[in-house]
Amino acid sequence: MMNRVNVAPNTGASRAWTLDQPSGKPELNHRDSETNPNIILEQVLESPFDALFVLDREAKHEAAPFQAADSALEAIRDVFTFEVRRPATPSAASPGLSV
Numbered sequence: 200m201m202n203r204v205n206v207a208p209n210t211g212a213s214r215a216w217t218l219d220q221p222s223g224k225p226e227l228n229h230r231d232s233e234t235n236p237n238i239i240l241e242q243v244l245e246s247p248f249d250a251l252f253v254l255d256r257e258a259k260h261e262a263a264p265f266q267a268a269d270s271a272l273e274a275i276r277d278v279f280t281f282e283v284r285r286p287a288t289p290s291a292a293s294p295g296l297s298v
Contacts (some may be wrong), residue, residue: 200244202277208243211265211276213251215240215258222259244278255284 203211220237239258242251253260267274 200249200277201247201279202275203245204275205268205272206274206276207266207268210243210263212241212243212263213260214238214263215251215253215260218257218259220259224261255282256287 215238217237217239220235225235240251241263244251251260262276262278265274265276
């Protein structure tokens, strides 16, 4: 998380799912851990430098929608994403790369 401006409390959560979760946005009644056993984590990142680290090959992830605290003003949620992936197998590596 880099910045949150005028974002309503408890909105804009980051979620991590098991790989059993079907792709695509879940239906409204399956978006919380009480009704969906595939949710591993749901966390609202609120302060600068709050972070979530996910092993991409072992979990799915998404950012939940957020709402403005004051509907007359724009709501902003700035995040910085950084992805690093190792090839699935050494044979999948590109020439010149080592694993």
